[in-house]
Each structure stands twice: as structure tokens, then as C-alpha cells.
Amino acid sequence: MNDKWLEFAIRIQSIAQAGLQYGKDKYDKERYEELREIAAEMMSEKTDIPVDKIRDLFCNETGYQTPKVDTRAAVFSDGKILLVHENNGTWALPGGWCDVDQSVASNTEKEVREETGFTVHADRLIAVQDWRKHNVQNYAFGVVKVFILCRYESGEFMKNIETTEIGFFDRESIPEVLAVEKTTKDQILMCFDAYEDPDWRTMFD
Known part of the structure; x- marks a missing residue:
């Protein structure tokens, strides 16, 4: 689009x-x-x-139009990143729209729990990105994407209405079929870079 x-x-x-x-x-x-x-x-x-x-x-909103906030979690285990397999057959970082009663951190943790069954802790801000500059667009409004490095604490995959399975992937095995409006390969590689760099500086654009 x-x-x-x-x-x-x-x-x-x-x-x-x-x-x-x-x-x-x-x-x-x-x-x-x-x-x-x-x-x-x-x-x-x-x-x-x-x-x-x-x-x-x-055309159903009132007031001054502002972008929606989408939070995405980067969860690593043994150097591999967690991706969720969605109902339409694509893969993405776990995440979704930020609810009005949630902070960025709590919403990121909530989305991981809902889509994977994992309990994680939001540790570090990786990037804040204007969706128009990085993702294929399929919404008729602006989206601000927030990527958070999260630490796995406990849990195992639980069946849910949004995802069919999960997987952990290294840099070389990132799936080809990504939900690019939600997560691109470049964004996943950015999360790897942030995970591997203790002095990572938050990206924004």
C-alpha cells in the first residue's frame, strides 16, 4: 500500500x-x-x-489525529531471537497495539504473555521508528513502532487465538515469510545488534 x-x-x-x-x-x-x-x-x-x-x-475517530503505538518484544535465548507464527502463516516479533491502560513496558510484557505464554521483563529500549519509513503499510493511519529488549523469566508456549507456534532463530535462519507490516528482517537484525551490544544507543526516526 x-x-x-x-x-x-x-x-x-x-x-x-x-x-x-x-x-x-x-x-x-x-x-x-x-x-x-x-x-x-x-x-x-x-x-x-x-x-x-x-x-x-x-473515518470513525474524533479529535486531532495522532499515530497509534505498536510495541514489539525482542526476547533472546542462547543467542536466538523469539518469533511468533501468526494465523496467516507469517512470522513476527511478538507485540501489538499499546492499550490505553498500559505503559510501553507493561504492554510489551502483556503481548508476549498473550502470544507465547512466556513471562518476560522489559529491560531496554532498542528503537522508536516511524512505520512509514521501515514497514510495508496496510493501515490508513500513522504507526509509531517501539522495540524493547526483554528478558525471559518463565513459561512455555500456550495455545492462543493469535499465534499457532513459536520459534527461536539465529541471524542466518530468520524466516523468509515475515509479517513485514509488523516486523521486517532489518528490524529483527537491529534487535540482534542491540542484544549483542551492551552500549547500544537507542535508535529513533
Whole structure:
């Protein structure tokens, strides 16, 4: 979905959402609603997703639009990194959207527990990345990705609704089929670099 057309639609939707929140004139608000509808139709035309679903996913928030936060855990054992096998057959670092009642650290630990059954402790911040610069995009909003180095404490894999299995991989055995909107090979290798470097400096962009 990396496409200028979609970038334009996202920008139009963001402007319309802010206008609906802060605009005072009823006629201006009608125009912002129309802009929002145009943005939804642009997105639908480009993705073949029905416009009603686009409205639900893309045009249902109020207030000033801000990025969502996605936390990803880097858990190592014997120099190998933990990846989860998702229901669609792809592999990724365990993680997900940061819940409103969680901190970055607690959400990272919670996601690992839910997707693997492991109890881990969030130790160190590896990177904060703008998803648009690093990942294949499949959402119509911004995403800030936070990578956390975690220490395994206890537990074993437990069946769950999100993942079918787990695996530990070294640098040379990283799976080819990755959920690249969530985790790219470069991001996994970055986690290896951070794990192996006690003086790692947090990356951000």
C-alpha cells in the first residue's frame, strides 16, 4: 500500500478530522464531512475495500489525529531471537497495539504473555521508528513502532487465538515469510545488534 494516492487520502482524512473537531461554522463542517467522504472513496478505489468498511476503519475517530503505538518484544535465548507464527502463516516479533491502560513496558510484557505464554521483563529500549519509513503499510493511519529488549523469566508456549507456534532463530535462519507490516528482517537484525551490544544507543526516526 505504499502509494502517493493513499498518502493523499490519509492527509485529506486527517485535515477533515481536525476540521470537524475544531471548526465552528456549520457550513465548514459540512465541507469537512465531504472531504472525509472523498478520502474514504479514494481509499476504497485504490484498495478494493468497500467504502462502508473504509468509513468504519478510517473515518470513525474524533479529535486531532495522532499515530497509534505498536510495541514489539525482542526476547533472546542462547543467542536466538523469539518469533511468533501468526494465523496467516507469517512470522513476527511478538507485540501489538499499546492499550490505553498500559505503559510501553507493561504492554510489551502483556503481548508476549498473550502470544507465547512466556513471562518476560522489559529491560531496554532498542528503537522508536516511524512505520512509514521501515514497514510495508496496510493501515490508513500513522504507526509509531517501539522495540524493547526483554528478558525471559518463565513459561512455555500456550495455545492462543493469535499465534499457532513459536520459534527461536539465529541471524542466518530468520524466516523468509515475515509479517513485514509488523516486523521486517532489518528490524529483527537491529534487535540482534542491540542484544549483542551492551552500549547500544537507542535508535529513533
